[in-house]
Amino acid sequence: MERVLLEVRDVNKAFGGVITAKNVDMKVMAGEIHGLIGPNGAGKTTLLNLISGIYEVDSGHIFFEGNEITNLPAHKRARLGLGRTFQSPRFMNRASIKDNLELGTDLRNQFTYIQSFFGKKGADFYSELEELMEIAGFTFDWNEHITSLPYGQQKLLEIVRAMLAHPTVILVDEPAAGLNKQEQERVSLLLRKAVDSGMGVVLIEHTMEMVMNICDNITVLNFGEVIAKGKPQEIATNPQVIEAYLGGENDA
Amino acid sequence: MKKKKILTPKIIGKIIVAIIIIAAFIIIPLPGVVSRYMLKVYNDGLIYFIAALGLSVMLGMGGQVTYSTAGIMGVGAYITAILSTKYGWNTGLAIIVALIAGAIFSFVVGLALFRLKGSYFSFASIGLTNLLVTIFSNWMEMTEGPDGITRIPKLDVGFMKFTDFNSYFRLLFIIAIICYLFVLRLRKTSYGRALASVRDNEITAASFGVNCYMTKVYSFVIAGVFACLAGGLYAVHAGFISPEPFKYDQSAIYLIMIMLGGVDSTFGAFLGASLLTIIPEKMRWLNEYYKLIYGVGVIILMIFMPMGLMGIIDNFKYKMIGKIKKRKQSNAIETEAN
Incomplete structure (x- = not known):
């Protein structure tokens, strides 16, 4: 039987009069890339923020590996195994690449600050990093500042950093935006690597070719409401989705 | 890496x-090195x-x-x-x-x-x-x-x-x-x-x-x-x-x-x-003008050195390292070509 890693049940959120999530239901299974698509302003990133705990839900429930996490703060959800990346890469801009990557391994190790101060070492992550960087397709001098990397590499490295934390589910927000074809391919390979190792992935993306190729299931949002769910082929032919999103985009 | x-x-x-x-x-606290x-x-x-x-x-x-x-x-x-x-x-x-x-x-x-x-x-x-x-x-x-x-x-x-x-x-x-x-x-x-x-x-x-x-x-x-x-x-x-x-x-x-x-x-x-x-x-010899100079100095610092003295040193270091790397790369390319 498939294991449910993440479940969003009847979640609602409004900012003033603007409804950004309305009775949203979604399930993410182990080893699944779950696409979350919809037009701009549909509430996709808001839903990721509700899941990761950056926003509080107005009503509804969020379950992670069977346990309710609705009222947990963001940092506790991260410690449970909810990783994420952002639309624009968010790093410690005044720190080195090494420090930024170690933020991911710190989350994996979860040592106390005192243990870390006295030099407690986690499992060696060099080999894991090398494997991931081979997929990402570039190398770096990790004593360099993170800002020395080009935008595309920063986006790839953000996924690598999230994976180094060994999360159970990764929420990935528009990883291919602003990337060239080759880099988009690398993103797909990294996400496939994540699910192959048993993680679940929630993917927000506007590049339909990528979504249709790598997603196992898709949820479509429009004005905060789920308008369709299913396999990529079903979504691609769903008249409601074509009208609200896919068709609109093609028309444009 | x-x-x-x-x-x-x-x-x-x-x-x-x-x-x-x-x-x-060792040296500073020795008698006669600096005044009391x-x-x-x-x-x-x-x-x-x-x-x-x-x-x-x-x-x-x-x-x-x-x-x-x-x-x-x-x-x-x-x-x-x-x-x-x-x-x-x-x-x-x-x-x-x-x-x-x-x-x-x-x-x-x-x-x-x-x-x-x-x-x-x-x-x-x-x-x-x-x-x-x-x-x-x-x-x-x-x-x-x-x-x-x-x-x-x-x-x-x-x-x-x-x-x-x-x-x-x-x-x-x-x-x-x-x-x-x-x-x-x-x-x-x-x-x-x-x-x-x-x-x-x-x-x-x-x-x-x-x-x-x-x-x-x-x-x-x-x-x-x-x-x-x-x-x-x-x-x-x-x-x-x-x-x-x-x-x-x-x-x-x-x-x-x-x-x-x-x-x-x-x-x-x-x-x-x-x-x-x-x-x-x-700067004691400046007497009452000391604080004036001091204040101007702080303003200049904030304008021209927002990351402080070590910021300037680090920038210089990064530039030098960058130049050395470039030189090494071009040397390597030349060697390969030869």
């Missing part, structure tokens, strides 16, 4: 710095450096601008002075109690102050310093008010008593180095990274399991303990304290020390503390 363990220029640089430090430790007055100035500089190091954790690593350094330093100084003069405690023990009290005080106050964010926190820290100075100035039975506490005994740690500036120099030098190494180590720990992530983006920090609120509170505790240590040492070194050096404007000077030296550098705290202790002494 793996670290190469060879004798790099960085390691050679560190060895040279270590030799300079050891030489300074300048030795006192150096001692004050080391005390300010300890306080500034604590602030560098909050400001440089954590991005939290606080004006409470001098006020909390006053807490350490007054606890040390009161316990040793009014209750006859050993001064070494009094400083240890001041450190513990400083940690508890900073923790409790930090819990309240960090309910506020950004500039609201900074304004509240000004309020805290003013509140503390009001207590120092008006709790007559304990603090002797504006007249201050006199005849604070010299530091006595049981097996050793510190009676002159030379012995204080050695003690303060060792304490300053221990504090420096502590902060340096802190930067390399998960706490250092957590604090840096809070500084750069709280949402990212939380997404990587960092409890932003408590991380900031802990930085306030570390800064508070350093400030109390500096305060206790200040009291036993000077032998007299009044509310004056613990006022808000002195807190601003600690901030300038960090900004001048370089917010991102632990060594910058040393540079800033040294320059802001020694420069005023060297």
